[in-house]
Amino acid sequence: MEKFEELIQSEKPVLVDFFATWCGPCKAMHPVLEELKGVIGDAARIAKIDVDQHEELAAQYRIQAVPTFILFKKGEAVWRHSGVIGGKELKSVIEQNS
Numbered sequence: 854m855e856k857f858e859e860l861i862q863s864e865k866p867v868l869v870d871f872f873a874t875w876c877g878p879c880k881a882m883h884p885v886l887e888e889l890k891g892v893i894g895d896a897a898r899i900a901k902i903d904v905d906q907h908e909e910l911a912a913q914y915r916i917q918a919v920p921t922f923i924l925f926k927k928g929e930a931v932w933r934h935s936g937v938i939g940g941k942e943l944k945s946v947i948e949q950n951s
Contacts, residue, residue: 861925866897871921
């Protein structure tokens with residue numbers, strides 16, 4: 854996997870899903886994100902970060918709850934949301950930042 858810092862420097866928006874394997878709401882978001890990938894195609898990237906495996910990264914971005922979604926554009930966090938969110942809302946946020 855490419856380095857996180859390189860990943861978020863992309864010209865395209867990068868939606869990062871900070872999740873945990875034991876988290877019920879995170880599991881509920883999985884099919885939503887899979888469907889979103891199909892809808893947005895290569896207009897944006899979706900990356901998943903397991904907070905238990907990447908504790909330093911989770912601390913760096915002050916992840917207090919999972920799932921937390923952060924949308925990055927050219928290395929900048931332009932949007933953030935904690936908790937379950939609908940695919941349409943995510944798509945809209947990505948489109949606004951494309």
